[in-house]
Amino acid sequence: xxxxxxxxxxxxxGPDVASKKRKGPGALATAYLVIYNVVMTAGWLVIAVGLxxxxxxxxxxxxxxxxxxxPLKFFQxxxxxxxLHCAVGIVPSSVVLTGFQVMSRVFLTWAVTHSVRxxxxxxxxxxxxxxxxxxxxxxYSFYTFSLLNHLPYLIKWARYTFFFVLYPMGVTGxxxxxxxxxxxxxxxxxxxxxxxxxxxxxxxxxxxLILVMFSYIPLFxxxxxxxxxxxxxxxxxxxxxxxxx
Amino acid sequence: xxxxxLEASGKKLPNGSSITALPPTTPAKRKPAKKAKKAVVFFEVxxxxxxxxxxxxxLDKVEPNATIGEIKSMFHKSHPQFYPARQSIRLxxxxxxLKDEDVLQHLPVGTTATFYFRDLxxxxxxxxxxxxxxxxxxxIYLLFYFRVPFIYAPKYDFTTSKHxxxxxxxxxxxxxxxxxxxxxxxxxxxSHGTMxxxxxxxxxxxxxxxxxxxxxxxxxxxxxxPSEFTNIQFILVTLEFFNxxxxxxxxxxxxxxxxxxxxxxxxxxxxxxxxxxxWIFVLVSCPNYTYELGSxxxxxxxxxxxxxxFFTLVGFxxxxxxxxxxxxxxxxxxxxYPPLRSPILPFVL
Numbered sequence: 058x059x060x061x062x063x064x065x066x067x068x069x070x071g072p073d074v075a076s077k078k079r080k081g082p083g084a085l086a087t088a089y090l091v092i093y094n095v096v097m098t099a100g101w102l103v104i105a106v107g108l109x110x111x112x113x114x115x116x117x118x119x120x121x122x123x124x125x126x127x128p129l130k131f132f133q134x135x136x137x138x139x140x141l142h143c144a145v146g147i148v149p150s151s152v153v154l155t156g157f158q159v160m161s162r163v164f165l166t167w168a169v170t171h172s173v174r175x176x177x178x179x180x181x182x183x184x185x186x187x188x189x190x191x192x193x194x195x196x197y198s199f200y201t202f203s204l205l206n207h208l209p210y211l212i213k214w215a216r217y218t219f220f221f222v223l224y225p226m227g228v229t230g231x232x233x234x235x236x237x238x239x240x241x242x243x244x245x246x247x248x249x250x251x252x253x254x255x256x257x258x259x260x261x262x263x264x265x266l267i268l269v270m271f272s273y274i275p276l277f278x279x280x281x282x283x284x285x286x287x288x289x290x291x292x293x294x295x296x297x298x299x300x301x302x
Numbered sequence: 303x304x305x306x307x308l309e310a311s312g313k314k315l316p317n318g319s320s321i322t323a324l325p326p327t328t329p330a331k332r333k334p335a336k337k338a339k340k341a342v343v344f345f346e347v348x349x350x351x352x353x354x355x356x357x358x359x360x361l362d363k364v365e366p367n368a369t370i371g372e373i374k375s376m377f378h379k380s381h382p383q384f385y386p387a388r389q390s391i392r393l394x395x396x397x398x399x400l401k402d403e404d405v406l407q408h409l410p411v412g413t414t415a416t417f418y419f420r421d422l423x424x425x426x427x428x429x430x431x432x433x434x435x436x437x438x439x440x441x442i443y444l445l446f447y448f449r450v451p452f453i454y455a456p457k458y459d460f461t462t463s464k465h466x467x468x469x470x471x472x473x474x475x476x477x478x479x480x481x482x483x484x485x486x487x488x489x490x491x492x493s494h495g496t497m498x499x500x501x502x503x504x505x506x507x508x509x510x511x512x513x514x515x516x517x518x519x520x521x522x523x524x525x526x527x528p529s530e531f532t533n534i535q536f537i538l539v540t541l542e543f544f545n546x547x548x549x550x551x552x553x554x555x556x557x558x559x560x561x562x563x564x565x566x567x568x569x570x571x572x573x574x575x576x577x578x579x580x581w582i583f584v585l586v587s588c589p590n591y592t593y594e595l596g597s598x599x600x601x602x603x604x605x606x607x608x609x610x611x612f613f614t615l616v617g618f619x620x621x622x623x624x625x626x627x628x629x630x631x632x633x634x635x636x637x638x639y640p641p642l643r644s645p646i647l648p649f650v651l
Contacts, residue, residue, distance in 0.1 A: 253524035258608035 086147040091204050093138065098197040100132035105190045108183075122170070122182045129186065132193075133166045162189070165231055169266075172247060173238040181237060185230025188223045195219060217288040224284070228277055235266055242266060342366065345406055345413050349377055352395040352418040364406060364415075371402035377419070387496040390420040403567070425496035432486040435505045439513030440479040446517035447472045458523045465527040467537050471520050471605050474544055475513075478597065481548060489555050491562045493569075512613045519607050528606050537604055544600035550593035553579035558590070571636050584640075585648035587629040591621040592646055622646050 104125045111124035122129075140156045142148040148155075170182060199216045202208040241247070248262040345366055349359040359380045364373070374386035390399040393409065395418045406415065447468075451459045463469070519525065528536060554572075557580045561570045574581045582589040598614040625646035632639050644651060 252519075252522060253526050255526050255529065255606065256608040257519045257522070257525055257606060259519070 087204055090142070090147060091201060093142075094197045094201040094204065097132060097135065098194060098201060100128060100135070101190050101193040101197065104128050104132065104186075105194060108187070108190065118183055119180065120178045122177050122186065125186070126177075130166060130171070133162055133189070136162065164269075165234070168248070169235055169238055173241050175241050176234055176237045179234060179237050181230045181233030183230070185227045185234065188227030188230060191219065192223050192227070214292065217284070217292055220281075220284050224277075224281055228273060232270055232273060235270055239263060239266060343413060345411075345415055347373060347376075347406070347415045347417065349373075349391070349417050349419050352390075352392070352420045355395075358419060366405075366407035368406045369402060370400045370404045370406075373406070373417070374402070384419075384421060385425075387425040388422045390422050391417045392420070393417065422498065424499035426499045426502055427496050428492045428494065429486060431497060431502045431505060432490075433483060434502060435509045436479050436482045436486065438506055438510040440476060440483070442510055442513045443472065443475050443479075443517040446514070446521040449521065449523075453518070454523055461523070463521060463523075463525065465525065467527045467604065468520060468525060470537070470541060471601070474541070474601060474604070475517075478548065481552065485552070485555055489552075489559050491559055491564070491566075493567050512609075512616075515609045516605075516607065516613055519609055520605050526606070528604075540600045540604035544597050544604065547593040547596035547600060550579040550582070551590055551597065553577050554582075554590040554593060557583075569635065571632065571639060582648075583643075585643060587632055587643045587645050588621075588625040591625050594621060595646070622651060625651075 107125040107128065108121055111121045112118055115121075136159050139148070140152060140159055143150045143152040143155045165185070170177060176182065195212065195215045199208065199212050202212055242249075243263045246262075248260070250258060250260045252259050343366060344362070345364040345368070347359075347361040347364050348357060349361075350356060351358055359377050361373070361376050364376075370391055371386065374389045374391060377389060377391075378384060378386055386402075392399050393411070393416075397418075399420075400409070400417075409415065446453060449458050449461055557572060557575055557577070560575075561572055562568055572580075572583050574583045579593075580589075582592065586592050595614070595618050598610070598617060602610045602614050622645070629643070629645035
């Protein structure tokens, strides 16, 4: 009782069964990325030091934004390169996800804080700038050490633990800043276009900012729980190994 | 389905008909209605969950020429929540889905076949999705056109625009979606019966959202029609271009339909026919998308409305992605595929 004519049947898989191997960054790309991440770590350290020095000089934490305004704009905007890194393939992250994260930072830096002068003296700005600074110093040093294959556990632990406080802190600062900007945007009609015009288009930046604030409600928990899951995966492994021994 | 087993169990076939005391023949198989049966090697089929590898179902005495579609019906009996449309049956947990038409004995399996099952999630028919997503824009645009209350300032309720291009735009937009609805009902022959349920929310948001956004501005009391420079002649040219592309799009849909006999899922290379609108097949794989782009470009120029331009752009990007995919599968499937063709724009894209 032999089986059916397997010999005449085509293979169930097509010719493209061979899995596409992910190309890791070559030596040149790795060198470039190390330099990039070192520069970014240094940049955010400059911002951190700038904040500390300004605080000590003034004796209060109000209005510290002005002391780090330029390096903040420079280094936060520079992060746009990271979208390119993903697009080109030297960093194995999603272009869409990275793009979204970077552009939301850039949006807050330029379209809110820079554009609405009146919020620059708000304390909420210091709140998110501090959160960003600590996060980025840890994140970029994490990448630097990872690329050099010498990642100290402390940095890995910090990256996947500090976010518990820094994420909510940053989100609070961002939301309060946008909220503070609202009355000025409405009064001046900033970035808004009204009818009639020859493009038959209108845009109300005030309403847009309100929608942005609401978008935090679904988005923030998703990102937060994603980090928690990542933490279990990354830090959980080490605990398992130590248990085995 | 093993007709004998069905008859013995007294159950109905998936299509609702039940087996009466007929000789064991079905349209797909040609078994002689002899009393004396030939020795037939029956297969055993076990179905495992692709993720957990749990044994979900065991079927014995399966006809060698049973199709995957029939096996799906059998699996549906033991697992009523997994109707056949949401079953993905494969030889390998991570492999490609087998087709409903695949015949058991032609697959690389022994007499005991092991298949892996993945749940595709709740499914909805393509026809339902198309009808819903196209009816929305038709109705929504008209709500704005007639300026029903709560959209514009109360003094404009139920007024009509004084610009004749606005009336023209309404006719074009409405015609376009009526055409799409009729094509869904009478022209298109779908390869797949169903798509995941969540698609209807995604698709309707896209079509309904954009329709509302465009209609709001075109029918706005403060709408600015094309200036004196771009006068009546210009509007009529855009209208002609729009109509040209609508007819072109319909011609392509009909040509594609005619490639496929009713009820089948065959795929053939489309070629130009006697209809001049199909001659574009010489240069393009998916001219239906080319014509669609043309229609919306015409509509954009006619209305001079930035949201319409955005809609055209987003649609163009999506159609280009689809056209490139279709072009690639044509190239993979047909060795003799005409090399001169581009996916969507002649020589360019």
